Amino acid sequence: MKDCALIVVDMLYDFIDGSLACQEADKAVANTLAYIKAEKPSPILFVRDHHPANHSSFAAQGGPWPPHCVWGTHGADIHVDLAPYADDDLSFFKGEDPATEQYSGFEGKNPAGQSLQEVLQLMEIDKVILCGIATEYCVRNTAGDLLKAGFKVSVLRDCLAYVDAEGHKKALEEMASEGVRLI
Ligand code: VGL
Ligand code: ZN
Numbered sequence: 001m002k003d004c005a006l007i008v009v010d011m012l013y014d015f016i017d018g019s020l021a022c023q024e025a026d027k028a029v030a031n032t033l034a035y036i037k038a039e040k041p042s043p044i045l046f047v048r049d050h051h052p053a054n055h056s057s058f059a060a061q062g063g064p065w066p067p068h069c070v071w072g073t074h075g076a077d078i079h080v081d082l083a084p085y086a087d088d089d090l091s092f093f094k095g096e097d098p099a100t101e102q103y104s105g106f107e108g109k110n111p112a113g114q115s116l117q118e119v120l121q122l123m124e125i126d127k128v129i130l131c132g133i134a135t136e137y138c139v140r141n142t143a144g145d146l147l148k149a150g151f152k153v154s155v156l157r158d159c160l161a162y163v164d165a166e167g168h169k170k171a172l173e174e175m176a177s178e179g180v181r182l183i
Helices: 025-039 116-122 135-148 165-178
Strands: 004-009 044-049 091-094 127-133 152-161
Touching: 004 025, 004 135, 025 127, 025 152, 044 116, 044 135, 127 135, 135 152, 135 165, 152 165
Parallel strands: 004 044, 004 127, 044 091, 127 152
Antiparallel strands: none
16 A cells, blocks of 8 residues: 555553543553554554643543653653654654643654644655544544645544543444445
8 A cells, every 4th residue: 555644643551541541551562563564555654642641631620630751750651562653753752732722633743843734745645544542532633634724534433442431433324424434
């Protein structure tokens, strides 16, 4: 597969078995790895939640979440099975500003300061496949922004994990009604 990028969202330890462990995360990671091995998508882009220790989304600052994906901690690392596929230039970090919540991968930047949209456009990619964690937050918001920017978007439904089962179902329905292909 040449012209179809895979975007892997937040498959980071805190969302898998850490402070914000999501339902079906182990299955989502295993299925993502199997998909990569079978389909060999190229390029593979990674979105990474990446917070300072005093981020406004954390409970101590009045936010909704426990501390998670703090810079330099294990919880912020990509799962070891997927890490070999991650390239720095194709990794987009979001949530670095203490005052701002960023659920969408579109708000992230790679170490060179480029956005996901810029890099996809530079690579002349218009079709993307999305998977990751959490369905109702980062995956849902990233899918919405991709659609608005004109990309054709498919979501790997067996490669998702979520905070809440009802929220997951609702997010899938919303994405489908907006034009995401669920595969
Ligand atoms: C996310 C909760 C907290 C996400 C990020 O990216 O899905 N969820 N921070
Ligand atoms: Zn976060």
